[in-house]
Structures are given as C-alpha cells and as structure tokens.
Amino acid sequence: MPMLRNPAAKYRPFPQIDLPDRRWPNRTIDRAPRWLSTDLRDGNQSIIDPMDRAKKTRFFDLLVDVGFKEIEIGFPAAGQTEFEFINWLVHSDRVPEDVVVQVLTQSRTDLIGRSFESLEGAREAIVHLYNAVSPAWRDIVFRMSREQVRQIAVDGARMLVDEAAKRPGTKWHFEYSPETFSTAELDFSLEVCAAVMQVVGPTKDWPIILNLPATVEAATPNIYADQIEYFCRNLPDREAAIISLHTHNDRGTGVAAAELGLMAGADRIEGCLFGNGERTGNCCLVTMALNMYTQGLDPKLDFSDIDSVIETVEYCNELPVHQRHPYGGELVFTAFSGSHQDAIKKGLEAQEERNDEYWRVPYLPIDPVDLGRNYEAVIRVNSQSGKGGFAWVLQQDQGLKLPKALQSDFSKHVQHLADSLGRELDADDIWRCFRQTYYLQVDRRKFRLVDYNESRAADGTRVFAGTVEIDGEEKRVSSKGSGLISSVLATIGDSFGLEFEVADYSEHALRHGVDARAAAYIEWTAPDGRSGWGVGIDQDVATAGVRAILSAANAVAHGPGTPRF
Structure with a gap:
C-alpha cells in the first residue's frame, strides 16, 4: 500500500506539554552525567546472535577500560545462559571496586527473585525494575486500569525491599522505570513513581534511580525535554531520586533527546556504544560523550583509541559501525570535495603555525x-577532489610542499588519472603520477644527472661541470653563469640546444636530522610560449636545484602535446 496523501487521517501529532515557564532552553550542559552502559543487556537482546560468555566478557572489559562505572550486565530471567554469566561475573575478579553492575527485571515475583539470585554474593549491585504504564499498554496489552498497573509497580517495589533484606552482605540500589514513559500521561507516571518511592523509602544519601525512557521515540526532542522538566519539578522528594534517561532513536534524535533531557534536569544517561539497541537503537553514548568533549567538558569516558573500541564492538555485536557514524565512522574525518579539502588543509596549517591551544579547523x-586517528585519512582524492587534496596527500606522505602554481599544473594530471581509473586515488597512485609527470626516477627521461661539481671562475662567475646521461649515453658537459642555476641553464643550452628560462624558484627541507632531504621547484618558460614545472629532490639542496633544472629540460625536450604519463 502506498504512503497516504493525507497522513493526518491515520496519524495524530504528539501533544505539546503545558509548560509555559520551561527553563531548560536557557540551560547548558556543564558536567558529565552518570553513565550506564546497557550494551550487555539492551544491546545484547537486539543483535541477531546474542553474545556468548567470551564476547560478553570482552565487551565488559572494554566498558571498564573506557571508564563506565555502572554497567547493566543482563536480564537474568531471559535464560540459563544469561543467569550463569551474571552469577559468574559477580564472583570473578573482573568487576573493579568502583564499578557497580546492574540487572533488569520485569515487575513479576518469579523474575525479581531470579534476578536477586543471579547477583548472590555481589559486593554492590543495582536491580532495575520496570513495568509499562502508557495507555496503549494498559488498554491493549494488559487490559488493566490505572490502579492495577500502579499496583504492579508497588508490589514489585515491595519485593525489591524484601529480597534485598535477605542479602545484607550486598550494598543494594534500586532503579524503577515506568516503561513507555514518553507516551504516558505525566500525572500517572508521577503517581506511579511516587508510590514506588513510598515503598522503597529512598533518601538523599541513598537515592532511588528513576528511569524515564523514551521506549519508542514518538515526538521531537524538545517535547521529551518538557516531559523531563515537568517530572523533575513535580516529583515529591526530588532530592531522593536520581533521574535517568533511556532514549531510543526511532525518529533519529535519540542523542538530541538525551542532551535536552539532561538540560531539563536529568542526572544519568543510559545507552549503548555506537547506538546499538532495539529497532533503530538507543542513545549512542560515544556520540553524546564526544559532543560534550568538543564543548570543553570532560565526559569521564575515554575514547582515545576509538578504532580499538570499534573493533571490539563490531566483533561482539557482529554488526558494523557505519562509515558515517559520528566520530567513529571510517569516513567522518575524510573530505573528498576540493573546497572542503582546501579549507581543512589551510586550517591544519594555520593550527600548526598558530600553536593555539583552542582547536579551530574547518x-x-x-x-x-x-x-x-591520524591526519593521513582526513583528505582523500577522487575525481571530485581539488588541488588542495593531492597537495595535502603529497605533503603528508612525501613531505612535499608544492607552490600553488605547481599545484594547479599537477591538478590536471591527477584529474585525468582519477577519471581514467574511475576510483579513489591512494598515496601511491598520486606519488607515481607525480614522479612520471615531473620525470623523477622514470626510465623514459631524456636527461639524467650522473654527477657534477661547481667552481668559481677567475671573473667571479660560477662554473658547472658534470656528467649528464642523454638517451642512455653519458656526456661530459660544462658552462658558466652568474650562479649555479644559471650555469646549469647555460650548460643545457650550450650542450643540448634547449632554451628555456626560470620564471620562479623555491626550495624547502623535507625532514630534519641526519636523513634530511630537500626539494626544489622551478617554473620554466620556453621561447615557443610553453611553460611548466621541474622538480628535484636530493640530500643536498643545491643538487635538488640542479635536478629540478634537468626535470624541466625533460619536459621542454618532449615538446608540446606530449603526454607525461
């Protein structure tokens, strides 16, 4: 059936929240929240093949290394495999003293008991209780009244207290979720949460965690923020509760909803690495944490080796991290467009010259x-790229800092190569093309420098004398001029009959230290109106200049219209 021309006949817009004095729009996030990873529970139940013990253990170790202090490790009532992993983990030495594990359970007597059994002997743990409270669930799934649904939550809370009392050796914490909060009536969510708090008796020093999930994202994130602010402002004994958020990404705004919800008064964020989770996934904790990082806030999570994190997540979930996923994707720092490449290249150069502590790169x-990550993959070259792209690649790969006019000269050759190959060009492609275009170490060169020396004549002029191989045969040549470059030019003219002038010359060191090399660039013009560039590279800067002249001589000798590669 095709999409409706009048979707209003089938779908209704989500109602606004009556909160005319909302405060969250004027707030900013100024500190990291408490983080809960639910990769081993919500994430695990959302993948095609649930993780075995080895994968869950590897994932748990990763979460600890990244810096998570609260980790939901499973749903004990889901099956024996899940139960045994949880029980094994809490008795292993893998849980650091500053990390608290959490399990999830529906508000059912048998499932709550099973959950406490799985955590038997734990040093410290959170038991997360939930039941759905929205009208759709009450009317369609449960066929229960408000009072009956509230009673489910109250009965579950009583059992939390009773089961914890049987195990005084563990430091217990309780979490309650009015599941489907974002599509429930706010007054009823408040009513149920207040009833649970009355049973549990939390205090400021021993607060309950109230999780307010967008179980299915059904509205814009500002509406979710209004819901969170309304809840926080109207909850009795607010200081005895930690407000936690568990957003889903059905509308593509799971991270935004969590960020605005944090501004609206929440204290804790639940989610998965790279947004794994049911349907379209949960809030991506990597994205949210690094969003904070770019605003100058320490997120208290460490993604210094993000590729290693991705490797583990992809292995355990058997799902790829998309190439365009914020911060982590393979292509998120890559520019193919010429104008983008030029801006990034200039920005990175300015950043280095400025030595500014603040990051400012387009x-x-x-x-x-x-x-x-490194800068090598920031700029990649294809048929859409401009001269800044290949210039950046040559600078990063070979240390060459091409003059702008040389970049323009070489760009048409790179463009031709990219068009002919029909694919992205890597650094080897570009370097090979550069060497062929400017006759660097290419067999088809007409002229090749074998050796040379220079001296000063009695009249003060410079004398160039050396051996040049021409068409495979060595020839001794010499001439003089006002300087080394002019004496080489005179030699080329006197010995081989090639006439051209140097319009521009520049040089630079390629690297420092004992292996230092130099590059020289010569722009030439010929009597027939042609112009081009010669390039020379050598350990010695003077010899690099000589090689640049011979590079230019090769171009002049090949004549107009001769392809360079």
Whole structure:
C-alpha cells in the first residue's frame, strides 16, 4: 500500500506539554552525567546472535577500560545462559571496586527473585525494575486500569525491599522505570513513581534511580525535554531520586533527546556504544560523550583509541559501525570535495603555525588525533577532489610542499588519472603520477644527472661541470653563469640546444636530522610560449636545484602535446 496523501487521517501529532515557564532552553550542559552502559543487556537482546560468555566478557572489559562505572550486565530471567554469566561475573575478579553492575527485571515475583539470585554474593549491585504504564499498554496489552498497573509497580517495589533484606552482605540500589514513559500521561507516571518511592523509602544519601525512557521515540526532542522538566519539578522528594534517561532513536534524535533531557534536569544517561539497541537503537553514548568533549567538558569516558573500541564492538555485536557514524565512522574525518579539502588543509596549517591551544579547523569539530586517528585519512582524492587534496596527500606522505602554481599544473594530471581509473586515488597512485609527470626516477627521461661539481671562475662567475646521461649515453658537459642555476641553464643550452628560462624558484627541507632531504621547484618558460614545472629532490639542496633544472629540460625536450604519463 502506498504512503497516504493525507497522513493526518491515520496519524495524530504528539501533544505539546503545558509548560509555559520551561527553563531548560536557557540551560547548558556543564558536567558529565552518570553513565550506564546497557550494551550487555539492551544491546545484547537486539543483535541477531546474542553474545556468548567470551564476547560478553570482552565487551565488559572494554566498558571498564573506557571508564563506565555502572554497567547493566543482563536480564537474568531471559535464560540459563544469561543467569550463569551474571552469577559468574559477580564472583570473578573482573568487576573493579568502583564499578557497580546492574540487572533488569520485569515487575513479576518469579523474575525479581531470579534476578536477586543471579547477583548472590555481589559486593554492590543495582536491580532495575520496570513495568509499562502508557495507555496503549494498559488498554491493549494488559487490559488493566490505572490502579492495577500502579499496583504492579508497588508490589514489585515491595519485593525489591524484601529480597534485598535477605542479602545484607550486598550494598543494594534500586532503579524503577515506568516503561513507555514518553507516551504516558505525566500525572500517572508521577503517581506511579511516587508510590514506588513510598515503598522503597529512598533518601538523599541513598537515592532511588528513576528511569524515564523514551521506549519508542514518538515526538521531537524538545517535547521529551518538557516531559523531563515537568517530572523533575513535580516529583515529591526530588532530592531522593536520581533521574535517568533511556532514549531510543526511532525518529533519529535519540542523542538530541538525551542532551535536552539532561538540560531539563536529568542526572544519568543510559545507552549503548555506537547506538546499538532495539529497532533503530538507543542513545549512542560515544556520540553524546564526544559532543560534550568538543564543548570543553570532560565526559569521564575515554575514547582515545576509538578504532580499538570499534573493533571490539563490531566483533561482539557482529554488526558494523557505519562509515558515517559520528566520530567513529571510517569516513567522518575524510573530505573528498576540493573546497572542503582546501579549507581543512589551510586550517591544519594555520593550527600548526598558530600553536593555539583552542582547536579551530574547518569541517573538523574534533581533532582526530584525540581519538587515536591520524591526519593521513582526513583528505582523500577522487575525481571530485581539488588541488588542495593531492597537495595535502603529497605533503603528508612525501613531505612535499608544492607552490600553488605547481599545484594547479599537477591538478590536471591527477584529474585525468582519477577519471581514467574511475576510483579513489591512494598515496601511491598520486606519488607515481607525480614522479612520471615531473620525470623523477622514470626510465623514459631524456636527461639524467650522473654527477657534477661547481667552481668559481677567475671573473667571479660560477662554473658547472658534470656528467649528464642523454638517451642512455653519458656526456661530459660544462658552462658558466652568474650562479649555479644559471650555469646549469647555460650548460643545457650550450650542450643540448634547449632554451628555456626560470620564471620562479623555491626550495624547502623535507625532514630534519641526519636523513634530511630537500626539494626544489622551478617554473620554466620556453621561447615557443610553453611553460611548466621541474622538480628535484636530493640530500643536498643545491643538487635538488640542479635536478629540478634537468626535470624541466625533460619536459621542454618532449615538446608540446606530449603526454607525461
């Protein structure tokens, strides 16, 4: 059936929240929240093949290394495998003293008891109780009244207290979720949560965690923020509760909803690495944490080696992290567009010259180095790329800093190569093309420098004398001029009959230290109106200049219209 021309006949807009004095729009996030990873529970139940013990253990160790202090490790009542893993983990030495494990249970007597059994002997743990409270669930799934649904929550809370009392050796914490909060009546969610708090008796020093999930994201994130602020402002004994958020991404705004909810008064964020979770996934904790990082806030989570994190997540979930996923995707720091490449190249150069402590580079909201990435993959070259792209690649790969006019000269050759190959060009492609275009170490060169020396004549002029191989045969040549470059030019003219002038010359060191090399660039013009560039690279800067002249001589000798590769 096709999409409706009048979707209003089938779907209704989500109602606004009556909160005319809302405060959250004027707030900012100024500190990291408490984080809960639910990768081993919500994430695990959302993948095609649930993780075995080895994968769950590897994932748990990753979460600890990243810095999570609260980790939901499973749903004990889901099956024996789940139960045994939880029980094994709490008795292993893998749970650091500053990390608290959590399990989830529906508000059912048998399931609550099973959950406490799985945590038997734990040093400290959170038991997370939930039941759905929205009208759709009450009317369609349960066929229960408000009072009956509230009673389910109250009975579950009483059992939490009773089961914890049987196990005084564990430091217990309780979490309650009015599941489907975002599509429930706010007054009823408040009523149920207040009833649970009356049973549990939380205090400021021993608060209950109240999780307010967007179980199915059904509205814009500002409405969710209104719901959170309304709840926080109207909850009795607010200081005895930690407000936690568990957003889903059905509308594509799971991270935004969590961020606005934090501004609206929440204290804790639940989610998964790279947004795994049911349907379209949960709030991506990587994205939210690094969003904070780019605003100058320490998120208390460490993604310094993000590729290692991705490797583990992909292995355990058997799901790929998308190439465009914020911060982590393979292509998120990559520019193919010429104008983008030029802006990034200039931004990185300015950042280095400025030596400014504040990051300011176009198109890069975060320094890839902070995440363990390098700059080599920032700019990649294809048929859409401009001269800044290949110039950046040559600078990063070979240390060459091409003059702008040389970049323009070489760009048409790179463009031709990209069009002919019909694919992205890597650094080897570009370097090979550059060497062929400017006759660097290419067999088809007409002229090749074998050796040379220079001296000063009695009249003060410079004398160039050397051996040049021409068409495979060595020839001794010499001439003089006012300087080394002019004496080489005179030699080329006197010995080989090639006439051209140097319109521009520049040089630079390629690297420092004992292996230092130099590059020289010569722009030439010929009597027939042609112009081009010669390039020379050598350990010695003077010899690099000589090689640049011979590079230019090769171009002049090949004549107009001769392809360079």
